[in-house]
Amino acid sequence: MKFSIFAPGTIGNVSSGFDILGLAIDGLGDTFHFETADAYSIRVSGRDAADIPTDPALNAVTIASEAFYRLFGRRAQPFSVHLERSLPMSGGLGSSAASSVAGALAAARFAKAGPCTDLILQAALDAETVVAGPHLDNIAPCFYGGLTLVQDTEALSVYPIPVAIDLWIVLITPAIKIKTKDARQVLPPTLKTSEWSKQMAHCTTLAVALARGDGKQIAFGLQDTYAEPARASLIPGFHKAQELALAGGAYGFSLSGSGPTCFAVCPTKQVAESVGRALLGVFGPKAQMNIVQPRLKGAEVLS
Incomplete structure (x- = not known):
């Protein structure tokens, strides 16, 4: 089984919304190419590729996947992934959130889990917590798109806000x-x-x-x-x-x-x-x- 996932970059905080507002951006994000395998393997190309860990224990993609399977109660399906990067590492555009969301989404697809938004969000948040910190303000817009307001991180409560103006x-x-x-x-x-x-x-x-x-x-x-x-x-x-x-x-x-x-x-x-x-x-x-x-x-x- 193989497929690709695009995860958009995000603007966290959006200035005054510290830790609660986030905005997905069009035209800039990372693409992940997944395929089932006997063991995890990670290949990275593009922006800041040399700085991205390829150890599955350190990469947000695989951390999120493992987290999803723990939450789902099933043995993990390893995969190979080629990450094509456009987002800067440690740049403030949600690169770790993109990897976390992609890894959780991939695990859900491999597991044929069906609708499971809370599991995906929790797995992505678990990975983001390991690599950057326990914050949803990039995870939420990366997953949902648009402008999002984090109401309660622990409860995974997110409220979408429409953007009614061309920006x-x-x-x-x-x-x-x-x-x-x-x-x-x-x-x-x-x-x-x-x-x-x-x-x-x-x-x-x-x-x-x-x-x-x-x-x-x-x-x-x-x-x-x-x-x-x-x-x-x-x-x-x-x-x-x-x-x-x-x-x-x-x-x-x-x-x-x-x-x-x-x-x-x-x-x-x-x-x-x-x-x-x-x-x-x-x-x-x-x-x-x-x-x-x-x-x-x-x-x-x-x-």
Whole structure:
């Protein structure tokens, strides 16, 4: 039995929605080619291929598969997998979530498990917990597509939010690496009530504005007063890039997840292209820039 799965990249947090909002992106993701085998084997090509572990005990694809079979109560079916990467490792675009979701989906397909969303999500979360941390904000949009709100991680409760506006998103990945665990260490351990209320006002406004298609209020919502101020110092040129993006017509500019990838949300493709050129001027020729749109579909079996 063999088949392929595409798992989209994702923007975790989406600025103000720390650990609860996530957005799937179109045109950028990883493709996994699976085939049954007597033992696990992993081959990797594409972006950052040399940095991806091929030991089944360390790779999120196989960790997620094993987790699924434990939850399903059946002996695991090993496989060979060829991972074609487009997402950066430790880049803030959900590469570990993509591998976790793909591994769990593959296991469900090999097991002919039928509808089992909770098992797939739990297995993917178990793998994500091992390699990055116990967070659903990338897992959920990768699996479901679109914009998702994590209501309760432990209960796997996720609420989809419609995006009722045409958006173009500039992704800029500087030539540096930031591990999620390291980025979490710089976060403030506590917040004043007034500061948290302000953050919640931005997050709530963002969700409602995206659902209503209100560009002006999207700009208000794309302000992060919690993680961004702490993490911006990890990315040389961040504040200059943000200034240029906003001056160029972007609704907002912030970190994708824990970074170093940053994103600018723009009203048109023309604005996005102009902002993208400005961002490359800040981060230099070694930075990678992509212009994408939200993806309504989640991970999918291609064949």
